Amino acid sequence: MGNDIIHSIRDFNRFYTAILGVVNHHILESEYSLTEARVIYELHSAAALTARELKEMLQIDEGYLSRIITKFVKNGILRKKQVKSDKRAYLLELTAKGNKVFEAIDQQSDVQVAHLIEHLGKAEQKKLVELVTQVKALLTRE
């Protein structure tokens, strides 16, 4: 297979790994891990999820997730509601405080990305969006 192509992609992967490192730095410096932030993010997007669903979505160890959930409940950012029709399962939702935590992380993420593209003019920024949208489209198998 075309090694030039593969090597170009790999070069980009290394480059973008560094970019993501910079952009995610604020999360790693917050009191939440990247995985915890993803949990918060998912819980904010989907109204209510069970641990099992979260585990599937994020592809993380269920023991680890269980501990994250316990910690979040203790912190008061997450609420568990036992499912009536299945007492083993719990629907998870962010509390008001949890939503605030989400907002804070989310806003900071915006700021980081804003920094990333602040040196570009509006047209270039739009071009960038077009480019990454096409990249995503190409790399998404239907």
Place this chain on the structure above:
Amino acid sequence: MGNDIIHSIRDFNRFYTAILGVVNHHILESEYSLTEARVIYELHSAAALTARELKEMLQIDEGYLSRIITKFVKNGILRKKQVKSDKRAYLLELTAKGNKVFEAIDQQSDVQVAHLIEHLGKAEQKKLVELVTQVKALLTRE
């Protein structure tokens, strides 16, 4: 600032985080960590480096790096040569065995990226390279 733009970039970041996870999975399952693989990679590219230079390039803790180096020397994949003009510093080079380790990781990385783009035709693959090259160019401040 244009929030649509920022949100599009962030969406791509999430997408590409998952891509990188898949592509790097084989390293995490090898006997080396991602950081160790990066060390091996850098030492392969640049003929000889000091720990300090490596630390700067990879932006990692020097204590952690020191331990990685010790481990690599013990494993026989890395050689330290004390710098004559500065006895505190050591030039680091991969041994023949180290180069083989690099080759193995490198080849596997090629395979992973090949999988990533195997569903695309040649023209689409070239298009993809063009796209990511442009993305990198835009995100690289001069």
Place this chain on the structure above:
DNA sequence: AAATAATACTTGCTTAAGTCAAGTATTTTT
């Protein structure tokens, strides 16, 4: 209906990654 298997989550144990700070040897600056 009772036994068996599967599911949803929890808990204990362990490892490995990574950080921080203090320590040693050497080199540079004052």
Place this chain on the structure above:
DNA sequence: AAAAATACTTGACTTAAGCAAGTATTATTT
């Protein structure tokens, strides 16, 4: 010659994460 800076090492610690066994509940089989 003393003080400061540099290159690296070491000890002590934290935390992310994985694995496996355990508990309670629900679904399936016989």
